Amino acid sequence: MKIEFDLRKTVPENATEHYSRSKKYKRKLPGMEKAIADTKKKLENVVEDAPEEPRMRRKVERRWYEKFRWFRSSDGLLVLGGRDATTNDILVKKHLEANDLVFHANVQGAPFIVVKNERGGEVPERTITEAATAAASYSKAWSRGMGSCDVYQVNPDQVSKTPPSGEYLPKGAFMIYGEKTWHKNTPLEVAVGLLDDNVIGGPAEAVKSRTDNYVTVGVGDVKQGALAKQVRSRLGGGDLEEIQRHLPGGSGKIK
Numbered sequence: 001m002k003i004e005f006d007l008r009k010t011v012p013e014n015a016t017e018h019y020s021r022s023k024k025y026k027r028k029l030p031g032m033e034k035a036i037a038d039t040k041k042k043l044e045n046v047v048e049d050a051p052e053e054p055r056m057r058r059k060v061e062r063r064w065y066e067k068f069r070w071f072r073s074s075d076g077l078l079v080l081g082g083r084d085a086t087t088n089d090i091l092v093k094k095h096l097e098a099n100d101l102v103f104h105a106n107v108q109g110a111p112f113i114v115v116k117n118e119r120g121g122e123v124p125e126r127t128i129t130e131a132a133t134a135a136a137s138y139s140k141a142w143s144r145g146m147g148s149c150d151v152y153q154v155n156p157d158q159v160s161k162t163p164p165s166g167e168y169l170p171k172g173a174f175m176i177y178g179e180k181t182w183h184k185n186t187p188l189e190v191a192v193g194l195l196d197d198n199v200i201g202g203p204a205e206a207v208k209s210r211t212d213n214y215v216t217v218g219v220g221d222v223k224q225g226a227l228a229k230q231v232r233s234r235l236g237g238g239d240l241e242e243i244q245r246h247l248p249g250g251s252g253k254i255k
Helices: 011-049 085-095 125-137 204-208 224-235 239-244
Strands: 070-072 078-081 101-104 112-116 146-156 181-187 190-195 196-203 214-222 252-254
Touching: 011 078, 011 112, 070 196, 078 085, 078 125, 085 112, 101 125, 112 190, 125 146, 125 181, 125 190, 125 204, 190 204, 190 224, 196 239, 204 214, 214 224, 224 239, 224 252, 239 252
Parallel strands: none
Antiparallel strands: 070 078, 078 112, 101 112, 101 146, 146 181, 190 196, 190 214, 214 252
């Protein structure tokens, strides 16, 4: 222990001065201890409240058809739909083939839905019903709160980008020529499920045929983002962004 003495003062004077200082420091000690304790507490809170380090999002390798709306029908056929005017154009111009079937809701702004019939032959009625349901559910009828709408079905050679003379077709729009097959009052309903930890979606019957872990969704008043979270909770997992990609635009509710 080192003690400093002022040589200009006597020993009793130095002792008195050091005694006075010790009393002064002793009076300050409780305050200093409290300040140290408060500082420690603040530092602990800073550590506790520190944001978690952002987790690296796993990059999903998408297959070519995942740029569109898509699902596998109960019969295993790939069904595709446009997400917007651009993908509507790409779907019809690039991927529509002679054996396919085309569906469109009788609602302005609806996407084209294409059943890819790579096997040839007749498309099963069950797949046709599911494609019509997709055409209705992913149309503007959903965001307008409609419970059902009419859907028509045509062959690829009835779909054309060539408008009548003097008319103009905007991006994503096509002319339909010839007789249409109608699916009247097609209900609006989709399902989202988990298959081997992968999110799948589409008409309820198609999803049910592939997994037992699914949630059925209808037209409602829960906003899409909140609805996606509810669906994930019911499923017990699943990527939130992928769940939302399989939901129709607009609000809905779990059925």
